[in-house]
Amino acid sequence: MRPIGVFDSGVGGLTVVKELVRQLPGEDIVYFGDTARVPYGIKSKETVIRFSIENILFLLRYNVKLICVACNTVSSFALPKIKNHFRVPIVGVISPGAREAVYATKNKRVGVIGTKGTIRSQAYEQEIKRLDPKVKVTAIACPLFVPFVEEGWLNQDVVSTVARRYLKPLKDSKVDTLILGCTHYPLLKSVIRDVMGGKVTLIDSAKQVAVEVNKILSDEGLLSNKARGRADFFVSDNPEWFKDLAGRFLGKPVKNVRKVNSV
Numbered sequence: 001m002r003p004i005g006v007f008d009s010g011v012g013g014l015t016v017v018k019e020l021v022r023q024l025p026g027e028d029i030v031y032f033g034d035t036a037r038v039p040y041g042i043k044s045k046e047t048v049i050r051f052s053i054e055n056i057l058f059l060l061r062y063n064v065k066l067i068c069v070a071c072n073t074v075s076s077f078a079l080p081k082i083k084n085h086f087r088v089p090i091v092g093v094i095s096p097g098a099r100e101a102v103y104a105t106k107n108k109r110v111g112v113i114g115t116k117g118t119i120r121s122q123a124y125e126q127e128i129k130r131l132d133p134k135v136k137v138t139a140i141a142c143p144l145f146v147p148f149v150e151e152g153w154l155n156q157d158v159v160s161t162v163a164r165r166y167l168k169p170l171k172d173s174k175v176d177t178l179i180l181g182c183t184h185y186p187l188l189k190s191v192i193r194d195v196m197g198g199k200v201t202l203i204d205s206a207k208q209v210a211v212e213v214n215k216i217l218s219d220e221g222l223l224s225n226k227a228r229g230r231a232d233f234f235v236s237d238n239p240e241w242f243k244d245l246a247g248r249f250l251g252k253p254v255k256n257v258r259k260v261n262s263v
């Protein structure tokens with residue numbers, strides 16, 4: 001059976017891999033993390049599109065049956081432009097997260113947090129409005145969250161202080177549903193929940209993406225029939241750094257991390 005390809009700007013896409021493994025344990029996965037060029041969240045649309053095409057071409061060398069774009073910035077900026085140029089199905093994180101949020105909100109006020117690129121693209125707003133024009137969306141970039149997670153600062157006071165400041169407009173606009181629109185943010189769930197209060201539903205796009213992948217593969221008759229799949233990891237730089245952080249994202253150490261010289 002052919003593997004599922006997953007790519008991200010770096011290590012954050014492992015939140016999606018974790019969900020894929022949980023929901024589809026029999027699938028083989030080939031992951032590419034563009035650690036030489038991370039972060040994507042502050043780069044221009046043109047650059048993110050160029051990197052994304054290169055990453056897809058890399059995964060296609062492994063004869064992947066579906067590509068999962070774990071990165072919210074890529075899903076926002078690049079996916080609508082490049083999706084139809086490839087024959088393999090490409091799943092991004094925006095539609096699954098937006099759909100779940102529209103379904104979850106009772107007061108029709110949804111918040112979105114993400115990188116500067118994701119928020120600037122307005123991809124989540126547009127998708128939410130397409131699904132339900134009555135939903136009011138408040139979107140805020142939280143650029144310090146990614147370095148906090150990569151430093152392993154998940155619960156420190158400084159994180160709570162910054163989170164309170166970033167999330168204030170969302171509290172003020174009384175959102176009852178918040179999309180964690182970045183690969184790294186699920187790791188900050190407990191701080192975000194403390195700040196927003198237990199009544200706000202946090203939408204973790206990773207879970208919804210795995211649901212969507214499962215649906216496409218089963219519709220196309222492409223689900224693996226193995227009991228347990230394997231995962232191979234490729235990075236464009238710093239495999240040791242990737243390995244160190246991977247444990248935090250996946251909850252277990254990773255083997256099989258290889259550095260590739262060109263994508």
Ligand code: DGL
Pocket residue numbers: 008009010012013038039040041042070071072073074114115118146181182183184
């Ligand atoms: N993977 C990115 C995202 O989900 C976060 C890290 C980056 O800026 O590259 O938007």
